[in-house]
Amino acid sequence: MNSAIEIDHLQVSRGGTPVLRGVTAKVPPGEVAGLLGPSGCGKTTLMRAVVGVQKVASGTVNVLGLPAGSPALRPRVGYVTQAPSVYADLTIQENLRYFARVLNAPAVRVDEVLAAVDLARSGSRLVGTLSGGQRSRVSLAAVLLGRPELLVLDEPTVGLDPVLRRDLWGLFHRLADDGATLLVSSHVMDEAARCDSLLLMREGELIAQTTPDELRAQTGEREMDAAFLKLIEGSAQ
């Protein structure tokens, strides 16, 4: 397997409007790949296609060597949606114990993943009483239970304080060091610097597949925000 994710001429329309206009990209295994671009550019749709929950108009998406959405991939791919998808009327532990049973993960994993997202001491709290950032960490913890080979994370660090953001990016890189592949979206360009590779999107198109260093060299900008702007202006000419 050369690539963890292989996307070929992917087109998706929603309500007659094209959302993805022929995206082609590859993500090598064991990397933290950043999917960046302004909100509404099609990041979530691309991630849904990778997970296999998105109806596509044309093109192919292969994940870990199999067509996206294959039943055999369900234990191997983990997806965290942008809105935290956990049960507000259960405690953190009840949520995670349920997902652990569904994933057939051992019960000790619940404590491990809670520690990984820095919620070890809050396990008995009701999810409905948590802050938005805490809820999204519970949602992230749930996906870690089954040790998936590919993690697709839709804006996992939105609304978190800088310390926690740094810690989570540290966690992402540890997971990649252990062999997992991560596709992480963000609309905050300064997070691009934390990724191994970058997929830059705009208006349903992939405008560049690059690395943070290459992007800086190509544009001559130090700041990711400025580099992205320069890239867009360059591609518009």
Next chain:
Amino acid sequence: MSARITAATALRVLQQIRHDPRTIALLLVVPAALLWLLHELLGDLAFDRLGAPMLGIFPFISMFLVTSIAMLRERTSGTLERLMTMPLAKIDLLAGYGIAFALLAAIQGLITSAVAFAFLGLDSAGEPGLIVLLAVIDAVLGSSLGLLASAFAATEFQAVQFMPAFVLPQILLCGLLIPREQMSDWLEAVASVLPLTFAFEALDAVSVDGADLSGVIDEIAVLAGMIAVAIALAALTLRRRTA
């Protein structure tokens, strides 16, 4: 299908309800209170005629409502989408819901029946235990129709409106208000395929005519078949891949 995941789902649904004591209280107390009200309204004689069918109809209504809202929440909270990306069969999820609400319905049915027989003096020609069994089957029927109905509701407002849309016509036509034989031909034809008609006729046969299990086994078989069809149709409405 996985017994592990089905059991885990049933446990999870029950845990969610346990965190909502007011819903538990309403589920367990309201049907018994309504039966008492009916008894006060009708007096002993007419209560013997209507009390037993009501033991089936109240859990049918309340389980329909609770299940359709619970399933709708699963759809709108994003947890359904998460589960659909996991190694879980659709039937595991639906069966888990069915089992959880059947347990709740059994408790509700036992409390309501105990109140009806012990305190309100309900007289049944047939076995009271059989009436409790039919009440639980009606509750499971309500749950399975609720699972199906939730597929057609995008909001909680719509889900609540499905109660009058799905349930009230069945109550009007089941034979409770007017015996089926006295209905016009087309209404009788409609009534004869509605699930609640079979539920009412079984309860009526036991409480009034003293039928035993073998006397209502046909109705129970039809109800079980309808529950299976409703859950199978509900499974078809769960989509792993959406637009």
